[in-house]
Amino acid sequence: MNAAxxxxxxRRMLLxxxxxxxxxxxxxxxxxxxxxxxxxxxxxxxxGISSGGFMSVQMQVAHASTIRGAGIVAGGPYYCAQDSVxxxxxxxxxxxEPTLSCKVGDASAAxxxxxxxxxxxxxxxxxxxxxxxxxxxxxxxxxxxxxxxPAPITRQLHxxxxxxxxxxxxxxxxxxxxxxxxxxxxxxxxxxxATDEPYIGKCGFEAAHAxxxxxxxxxxxxxxxxxxxxxxxxxxxxxxxxxATGVFSYLWGxxxxxxxxxxxxxxxxxxERCRLHVVFHGCKQGQSYLPxxxxxxxxxxxxxxxxxxxxxxxxxxxxxxxxxxPQAVSIPWKNxxxxxxxxxxxxxDYATRDGVQIRAVHAMIERLASGRxx
Numbered sequence: 001m002n003a004a005x006x007x008x009x010x011r012r013m014l015l016x017x018x019x020x021x022x023x024x025x026x027x028x029x030x031x032x033x034x035x036x037x038x039x040x041x042x043x044x045x046x047x048g049i050s051s052g053g054f055m056s057v058q059m060q061v062a063h064a065s066t067i068r069g070a071g072i073v074a075g076g077p078y079y080c081a082q083d084s085v086x087x088x089x090x091x092x093x094x095x096x097e098p099t100l101s102c103k104v105g106d107a108s109a110a111x112x113x114x115x116x117x118x119x120x121x122x123x124x125x126x127x128x129x130x131x132x133x134x135x136x137x138x139x140x141x142x143x144x145x146x147x148x149x150p151a152p153i154t155r156q157l158h159x160x161x162x163x164x165x166x167x168x169x170x171x172x173x174x175x176x177x178x179x180x181x182x183x184x185x186x187x188x189x190x191x192x193x194a195t196d197e198p199y200i201g202k203c204g205f206e207a208a209h210a211x212x213x214x215x216x217x218x219x220x221x222x223x224x225x226x227x228x229x230x231x232x233x234x235x236x237x238x239x240x241x242x243x244a245t246g247v248f249s250y251l252w253g254x255x256x257x258x259x260x261x262x263x264x265x266x267x268x269x270x271x272e273r274c275r276l277h278v279v280f281h282g283c284k285q286g287q288s289y290l291p292x293x294x295x296x297x298x299x300x301x302x303x304x305x306x307x308x309x310x311x312x313x314x315x316x317x318x319x320x321x322x323x324x325x326p327q328a329v330s331i332p333w334k335n336x337x338x339x340x341x342x343x344x345x346x347x348x349d350y351a352t353r354d355g356v357q358i359r360a361v362h363a364m365i366e367r368l369a370s371g372r373x374x
Contacts, residue, residue, distance in 0.1 A: 031237040031259045034364060036371030037268055037322060043275040044365055045215045047071030047208075049183045049199070050149060051328075052280030054080065054092075054342035055357070057157070059278065061118065062353045063362060064132035071211030073141040074181055074282075076153040077160035079117050079351050080109050081343035088343035093149045095283075109156040115163045126352040134165035139172040139214040141207050143179030145193050151175065172214050179203050183282070188309045197284055197291045198305050208311035212277065216319065223314035230317045231265035233308065238327065241363040243356055254356045255335050255346050257288050257327035260364070261307045265317045274320040276368055278361065281306045281325070283339040288329050322368060326361050 045068045048056040053075020060070040061078045081088035089096030091108040121127045138161060142154040154173070161171060176184060180193050182201030185208075189200030213220045224230060238260045268274040284291065285306045295305045312323045330338040334345050341350045341357050349355045353362070 031235045033240065034236045034262065034367045035234075035264070035269075037264070037368055038271050038273050038371050038373050039268075039276050039322060039369040040273060040372065041066060041276070041365065041369040043068050043216075044278065044369075045069045045071075045212075045275075046278045046280070047073070047211045048075065048280030048282070048340070049073040049207075049285075050075065050181065050282030051339035051342055052282045052285075053149075055280045055340035056278075058342060058351050058355075059280075059358060059361065060136065060138075061130060061133065062127045062351070062355075062358050064128040064130055064136070066128075066365075067132075067136060069137035069139075069215035071139045071141070071207065071215065072154070072157065073183060073207055074143065074146055074149040074154075075140075075157065076149065077109050077111060077114050077157045079114050079121075080153075080156075082110075082113070082117070083344045083348070085343045085345070092153060095148050104150050104152055106152050106155070109153060109160075111156050111159045111163065114160060118164075121352055126349070126354060128353075130164045133161065134167070136166065137170045137172075137215050138166060139174060139211050141174045141176065141184065141210065143181060143184075143193075144175060144177035145179060146181045146195070148181040148195060172210075174205075174210060176203055176205060183207060183285075183306070183310055185309070185311055188311075197293065198295055198302060199282055199285060200306065200309060206311045209315060212312075212315050212319070212321070215277075216275070216321075220315070221318040223311075224317040229263070229313050231263055231269065231313065233304065233313070234262050234264060235259050236262055238360070238364075241367065242360045253346075254360070255328050255331055255338075255341055256357060256360055257286060257329040259287075260327045261287070261304065261325040262368070263307075263313045263316055263323040263325070265320060265322070267320050268322050271371075271373070272320055273373070274322050276322050276324060276365060277312065277316075278324045278326065278365065279310070279312060280340055281328070283337040286328050286330075286338040288327070289338045290330075324361075324364060324368065326364060328357075 046056040053072045060067040080092035094102035180195035184203035192201040192203035
């Protein structure tokens with residue numbers, strides 16, 4: 001799941017761009033508007049894998065006063081890339097290989113510099129007070145066979161949290177010795193030790209459960225036992241929440257897709273007070289990504305492979321939890337793998353509240369929580 005690897009051959013990229021342009025202009029029906037639900041915004045949490053893990057950390061720091069907790073799968077510390085795709089792919093991950101040599105080590109993320117940058121961003125009014133990190137609950141998940149985002153990066157993420165006072169008792173580190181670079185599930189996906197599309201692995205361990213249970217426990221109810229969702233997966237119009245940036249207010253300019261997904265359990269649709277969890281997919285996992293092999297559900301694109309098969313909905317149904325799945329999209333030559341921006345390909349503010357992707361996702365959160373009844 002290379003975070004920022006060199007583009008594939010020109011012919012394949014042009015084909016992907018053409019197919020994507022066709023797909024994003026030919027919906028059978030207009031996507032829905034995000035609903036205004038009775039959501040306690042202060043109970044919002046985030047999680048993600050790989051670039052989505054780095055993006056989750058950006059959200060939890062930029063909006064630290066709102067976020068209750070985070071689950072980081074194969075991710076690293078805030079502002080790790082420091083505006084450099086080279087640093088992102090060689091010192092914060094090994095995603096530049098084989099073109100670029102991996103330099104990941106126990107101190108490659110330069111945590112002291114990241115802590116200083118975080119304090120400077122807050123002093124400039126660009127992020128929330130990082131002191132709020134100390135009241136959050138965090139779980140990290142790393143694969144023992146993950147060669148793309150190796151364990152030392154996660155350990156440096158722990159060091160970053162420690163610098164801002166996150167208690168050791170509030171951090172749950174999980175290492176799956178047999179796992180590669182993958183989103184762990186109980187029984188869906190490829191081999192747990194593999195590092196291959198769609199980066200979802202049968203590990204006998206469900207990351208979604210570990211994340212939600214740690215953040216919202218100990219009162220988390222058992223999951224839905226039926227394989228059929230009780231609630232609804234709703235495709236919604238992301239463009240309504242993306243700041244205007246020019247001719248393309250989505251897609252090429254922002255790295256954000258035309259639509260996203262939200263899962264709404266029956267209780268939340270009926271107006272009961274609910275909580276919100278935001279899930280960021282990783283590189284090559286977005287709905288509009290064109291994989292080399294057809295995804296398990298068929299079709300050309302990934303579609304809802306990540307959204308429907310990572311297990312979040314099973315826990316959402318029994319815990320009054322709305323789950324938001326925003327969608328990033330490929331940008332040829334700039335972000336061919338459809339990653340979230342954690343190195344600066346969208347704008348100079350990408351790691352702060354002013355970054356276009358963070359602004360868009362936060363606008364989605366505010367819209368979902370706008371039906372709150374006190």
